[in-house]
Amino acid sequence: MNLSLRFWAALDGLLVRLRQRRATLSLLMDLAVVALSWQATYLFRLGFERWASARPAYDAAVLAGLLLLYALVFLLLQVPRSIWRFSGFGEVKRLAWACLLAGALGGAAVRALGLEGVPRAVLALHPVMALMGLVLVRILYRMLYEHMRARLHRGSGTxxxxxxxxxxxxxxxxxxxxxxxxxxxxxxxxxxxxxxxxxxxxxxxxxxxxxxxxxxxxxxxxxxxxxxxxxxxxxxxxxxxxxxxxxxxxxxxxxxxxxxxxxxxxxxxxxKPEDLLGREPVQLDEAGIGEMIAGSTVLITGAGGSIGSELCRQVARYAPRILVLYELSEFNLYAIEQELGERFPTLQLVRVIGDVKDLAHLRATLGQWRPQLLFHAAAFKHVPLMEEEHNAWACVRNNTLGTYHAALAAAEVGVARFVLISTDKAVNPTNVMGASKRAAELVIAALAREHASTRFMAVRFGNVLGSSGSVIPKFKEQIARGGPVTVTHPDIIRYFMTIPEAARLVLQAAAIGESGQVLVLDMGEPVKIVELARTMIRLSGRTLDEIGVVFSGLRPGEKMYEELLVSDEKTRVTSVKALRAASLQEEPASSHVILKWLHTAKDENVRASDLLAMLVAEYQPPK
Missing domain, CATH: 3.40.50.720 (NAD(P)-binding Rossmann-like Domain)
Known part of the structure; x- marks a missing residue:
């Protein structure tokens, strides 16, 4: 290391050691500038010949009093807490107010004490001179700091x-x-x-x-x-x-x-992948959402999941009286509770470890807290995993039976609004997960007719960027490992939305939805998955030659494209431009018979997919 780099490195090390005493040193340096500005003001007013001899004998005492006054004002306006290397127009404004206040109080005190020996012009000009000096010192420090860092970086090559x-x-x-x-x-x-x-x-x-x-x-x-x-x-x-x-x-x-x-x-x-969407944000009825949530008790199932946790954040912004977090995963419940506790310290949180398949526990929880609003986000959603026969029954029990339990318990305690988080995979489903969510929609459609005091509604949206099980985290991991990135088919397309968009859609649906409705978002243009993968590779600074794209073939139950509406559903516009509403039609098959059978079905030979086909007419299970 040459002599120049050693000097700058030593200076950098000194500044790092002094940083822990930054506030004290900043205040002392500012007061030194104020004192020098007092001398400069006398020099400007009286000239070289008289700037020292024409002062009154008590001038040193006046200056000491002014320094004490400036120190108090600086501390009051938190001037010593500022970081000089970031100084900008905001810092100049703070200094201007400090000098104006201290100068006015100091001048008034000098005149009130009858200290006529201090020229009025000095009292008037000193705050201006002090401000100029304080700003100049910060500019010089920032120039020195940036020059030092640039020299060090050039020397290190980083x-x-x-x-x-x-x-x-x-x-x-x-x-x-x-x-x-x-x-x-x-x-x-x-x-x-x-x-x-x-x-x-x-x-x-x-x-x-x-x-x-x-x-x-x-x-x-x-x-x-x-x-x-x-x-x-x-x-x-x-x-x-x-x-x-x-x-x-x-x-x-x-x-x-x-x-x-x-x-x-x-x-x-x-x-982030959501940066690539660039879709215009949906304009929500904030007043209507706030009126619905503020001061009420809200319960969210699956509160620690991707959608559930974002729902908790969004709901907390509208100041509910109580927010009940219902979650099976201990870690997820702890994580979202800690985050909400830090961001919304005045919000009353109730943490409940519970399983939506446990109807008795749901009844006890809802009976104790009696929420006015329930968002049902608990679900299994990984399509290929749920296609495996040993997992299909778990999917049906959690997604369909769990929805029935949550909805039934909500109706029994008089919950005003029940919102089911559904998916575009419920439309003309080709897999167990989608069929289980379509069955859940039909369940709440049936309950909506039987329990008029509760509004039952569902919300459908496409793939949620960044949620657990989504394709985006997988792409990022594959790029970080050096590739290749795997895509199932070169022509596969999907609708995408961000997690905050999805959560806000759910809140809006709860505010404007009618019982027995499903609300869908205008998702814009679908995204070709292979093009998304290629864009992510290029934006990471890698080339397609370095990180290749390979096609692995469609997975069990996977579609080439997703839909948001069943073909015979009639939609209508809503008060929110990007939202449309349709009716949750119940199929002729009796959902209550199927659900009653689900309660006792454990080891029967009937496949879960065959059971779903009895309830969801448009679902054709694989042979």
């Missing part, structure tokens, strides 16, 4: 060399955050022609997004960062397509949903 896509507020805040890390920002791209040639937070805007390919050839880039959290629809997909075509690893700032949940904008992350 620096990430970035190009940022987007030149708005998100990019400005992102630059401030990245400058503290191992990053060198070469510039920004933006389609606003008025920004080209300008500098954003000291970084040049190099041109439009379409010039990305040329910039990648010209610059020694290692990563791209997309800083457009509010971009939606086709425009968002275009940006990701441009980025993926470069072959560089792509990072992004948090999405609008993540920002709403409190994630800092400056925290870049890898691309």
């Amino acid at each position: 620096v990430r060399q970035l190009l940022i896509l987007g030149a708005g507020e998100a990019a400005t805040r992102l630059i401030a955050g990245l400058r503290d890390g191992d990053s060198l920002i070469h510039g920004l791209l933006d389609d606003d022609p008025t920004k080209t040639g300008q500098r954003i937070a000291g970084c040049p805007v190099l041109g439009a997004l379409d010039s990305l390919g040329a910039q990648c050839e010209r610059l020694p880039l290692t990563h791209l960062v997309i800083a457009m959290p509010s971009l939606r629809g086709a425009a968002r997909r275009r940006v990701f397509d441009l980025a993926s075509a470069t072959g560089l690893p792509v990072l992004t700032v948090p999405s609008a949903d993540e920002l709403r949940d409190g994630m800092p904008l400056e925290r870049v992350r890898d691309i």
Whole structure:
């Protein structure tokens, strides 16, 4: 290591050691600046000849009093807690208010005490001089820090060399955050022609997004960062397509949903599959949902699962009186309870380990807490696993019988709304899992006619990105291992939505749905699975030659494409643009006879798939 690098490394080490005393040192340095500004103000007012001799004898006491006053104001406004290397316009505003307040109080005190020897111009100008000095010190520190980090990174060879896509507020805040890390920002791209040639937070805007390919050839880039959290629809997909075509690893700032949940904008992350959808967000009836949930008792079965846990988060935002978490997995129940306890400390949580196949326990739980709203998310949903005969009965008992138990117990205690979480695989089902969910829909359709005091409804949506058992985590693991990525068929397509979208759809359905209805979301265009896999490979910075795609063939019970509506279901529009409602028709077969038989069926020779075919007319079990 040469002498220059040793100097910068030593300085970096010193700053790291001083960081634990940052607040105290910051306050002392700020007070030193205030004191120097007092001298500079006298110099400006009286000139070199008189700046020392023309002062009153009590000037040192006045300065001591002012320093004490500035220290109190700085502590009140938490100025010492700021981090100088991140200083921006917000910090300047805080300093301006501090100097204005301290200067006004100090000037008023000096005049009130009759200390006429202190010139009024000095009292008036000193806060301005102090503000200029405080800001200048922070600018100089930030310049020194960034220069030091750049020299160290160049010496170590570990620096990430970035190009940022987007030149708005998100990019400005992102630059401030990245400058503290191992990053060198070469510039920004933006389609606003008025920004080209300008500098954003000291970084040049190099041109439009379409010039990305040329910039990648010209610059020694290692990563791209997309800083457009509010971009939606086709425009968002275009940006990701441009980025993926470069072959560089792509990072992004948090999405609008993540920002709403409190994630800092400056925290870049890898691309998630939901980033690729770019669908316009569904506009919900927030007032109606809030009126339904606020102050009520809500029970969620399967509260620790992918959909159930997100439902808990969404419900908690609307301030229910009590949230009952009903979950079979001890670990999942503990995890969601801990998270909710931290994020919503005033919310009363009830943790119940329970199985929806246990009707007596469900009755006791609902009888004790008497919820007004019940979301039934407990289910088995892995299609190939449930196709195996030794698992098929477990699927039927959990998905169909469990729904019957939850719905029956809800009706008996007078739950106002019961919402079943269903799936597009329940439409013209070709597998046990889908048929068991269609049977569950028919069960609540039957109960809806028998128990008019409870609204029974179902919600259907497609594949949920990131949920347990979904294809996306599997793709990510395969890419991380070096491939290949396995896709069942080159033409297979699926509808996708994010977990937060799914949870919000469920809440909206509960607010506007009528008894005996199924609500479905306009899922937009279906996604070709092989193209999703290829895009994920490219966005990871790998090529299709490095990470191949192989086709493994359709799995047992798997469809080439999914549907959201049974062919004879008649849909109607709802008050929410992206939602449509249909009737949950009950087939002629008696669901009550089948369910009664399910209670006692354990070792009979009848296959679970054959039993389902007796209830679900459109299901044809494999021979």
